[in-house]
Amino acid sequence: MLQEFTKGLIKENPVLIIVLGLCPALAVSTQVVNALGMGAGVIFVLLGSNLFVSLLKDFIPDTIRIPSYIVIIASFVTIVDLVMQAYAPSLSKSLGVFVQLIVVNCIILGRAEAFANKNTVGRSVLDALGMGIGFTFALTLIALTREVLGAGTITLFPMGEWDGIVRLPGLSTSPARVLTLPAGALLVIGYLKALADWIDRRRGEEGAGDEEQTEVAERSIA
Amino acid sequence: MTASSRVVANTGGRLLLICAVAALSLGALNEVTEPQIEARRLAEQQQVIAQFATADAIGDPVAVEDNLTVNAYYPVGQGASTDGYILDLTGIGYGGEMQLFAYYATSGEIRAARLLDNLETPGLGKKAEGPSYMEMFVGTGGDTPVPVTKEMLSGSGDAGTAPPPVGWRAMSRGSIDSWVFGEQTQSAGGADAVSGATITFSGVSAALAEGTAFVRDLSSKGGN
Numbered sequence: 516m517l518q519e520f521t522k523g524l525i526k527e528n529p530v531l532i533i534v535l536g537l538c539p540a541l542a543v544s545t546q547v548v549n550a551l552g553m554g555a556g557v558i559f560v561l562l563g564s565n566l567f568v569s570l571l572k573d574f575i576p577d578t579i580r581i582p583s584y585i586v587i588i589a590s591f592v593t594i595v596d597l598v599m600q601a602y603a604p605s606l607s608k609s610l611g612v613f614v615q616l617i618v619v620n621c622i623i624l625g626r627a628e629a630f631a632n633k634n635t636v637g638r639s640v641l642d643a644l645g646m647g648i649g650f651t652f653a654l655t656l657i658a659l660t661r662e663v664l665g666a667g668t669i670t671l672f673p674m675g676e677w678d679g680i681v682r683l684p685g686l687s688t689s690p691a692r693v694l695t696l697p698a699g700a701l702l703v704i705g706y707l708k709a710l711a712d713w714i715d716r717r718r719g720e721e722g723a724g725d726e727e728q729t730e731v732a733e734r735s736i737a
Numbered sequence: 738m739t740a741s742s743r744v745v746a747n748t749g750g751r752l753l754l755i756c757a758v759a760a761l762s763l764g765a766l767n768e769v770t771e772p773q774i775e776a777r778r779l780a781e782q783q784q785v786i787a788q789f790a791t792a793d794a795i796g797d798p799v800a801v802e803d804n805l806t807v808n809a810y811y812p813v814g815q816g817a818s819t820d821g822y823i824l825d826l827t828g829i830g831y832g833g834e835m836q837l838f839a840y841y842a843t844s845g846e847i848r849a850a851r852l853l854d855n856l857e858t859p860g861l862g863k864k865a866e867g868p869s870y871m872e873m874f875v876g877t878g879g880d881t882p883v884p885v886t887k888e889m890l891s892g893s894g895d896a897g898t899a900p901p902p903v904g905w906r907a908m909s910r911g912s913i914d915s916w917v918f919g920e921q922t923q924s925a926g927g928a929d930a931v932s933g934a935t936i937t938f939s940g941v942s943a944a945l946a947e948g949t950a951f952v953r954d955l956s957s958k959g960g961n
Contacts, residue, residue: 586755
């Protein structure tokens with residue numbers, strides 16, 4: 516059961532392995548604070564939609580499942596949008612139109628269709644948490660790379676007198692501006708995807724090697 | 738009722754029920770958050786206006802009905818003399834409507850401006866929210882025209898080739914495209930502030946240019 520949670524973190528990471536939700540990953544990964552805010556929004560919507568889709572899977576007829584899922588997802592997105600506008604206006608302003616666009620984030624509809632409507636509530640909630648945290652992790656990694664190299668800063672949440680911006684000496688005066696532009700986002704995602712694939716392949720080879728060694732040891736014992 | 742009609746009624750009824758529950762829940766949430774959102778918006782507007790002039794110098798707002806860009810104006814001045822106007826403007830950016838507040842001298846010169854509610858792209862058009870973005874317009878609108886092209890910003894081009902699009906909302910879609918994507922993107926000169934966000938810049942500059950024209954017209958009529 517715990518595997519439903521852990522699989523979304525790295526092994527089936529929605530952005531770096533399954534390559535879903537690339538539009539928001541490209542669009543809001545200009546600053547770390549945007550990535551964290553978007554990640555929190557997606558985790559909430561994923562949790563809510565997976566929970567309700569799983570609860571209502573026997574009530575919703577197969578022929579209207581997609582429109583029903585969209586209504587459920589859009590409702591949770593509207594909740595996030597209204598709550599952010601009312602209680603976190605600076606984050607809402609910063610994320611702008613991308614909060615509303617969570618409705619069409621293919622990770623959310625994908626998990627509702629591929630997982631939540633076939634599994635129990637407990638498994639669906641764990642799946643949503645794992646996938647949501649995996650999405651947030653990937654988005655933050657992309658944003659951190661882009662912001663550090665492209666602007667020489669790390670933008671977090673402002674607290675009291677502090678404006679929430681960490682300025683990195685050297686990098687902030689001569690950054691690689693292209694990384695803050697859409698082309699830079701594609702480059703960073705491409706390199707991180709290659710890195711994730713390489714790690715995945717190495718883990719696979721190591722796993723195969725371990726299995727071989729285990730087999731040889733078992734034979735020698737026999 | 739036939740079997741197929743029953744299936745349609747059953748399916749439609751279930752979808753209707755899901756939609757109704759969703760709508761009711763969101764309506765209830767809207768009742769809770771709406772006053773908070775409105776209060777925040779008004780407080781933000783008041784904060785911006787207070788940055789432009791002292792409270793005792795700002796007159797009551799006057800709604801503008803016959804202008805699609807200028808929503809309202811606040812006369813600024815001591816006693817009966819009007820020193821300038823604060824305008825509540827609407828511009829069109831990449832993500833749709835943008836709300837701006839700008840402070841003008843009676844000559845139409847921009848003294849200060851701020852971008853408020855907007856749906857511009859984070860990291861690109863959103864940069865226009867920063868106070869430094871609007872500095873490129875401050876001091877224009879009087880003797881010098883409001884910059885509406887990148888050449889005008891860098892001072893490398895002929896300002897006369899792209900007149901301020903006063904009355905731009907009346908322009909045809911084709912002429913707007915030509916103005917935005919043609920002349921603007923072929924610009925050799927450039928300002929870092931507008932790089933990658935030409936449509937936001939165009940929306941802001943067009944609204945400010947319209948504001949200049951409005952203030953000049955208002956001053957010539959001796960209005961307050």
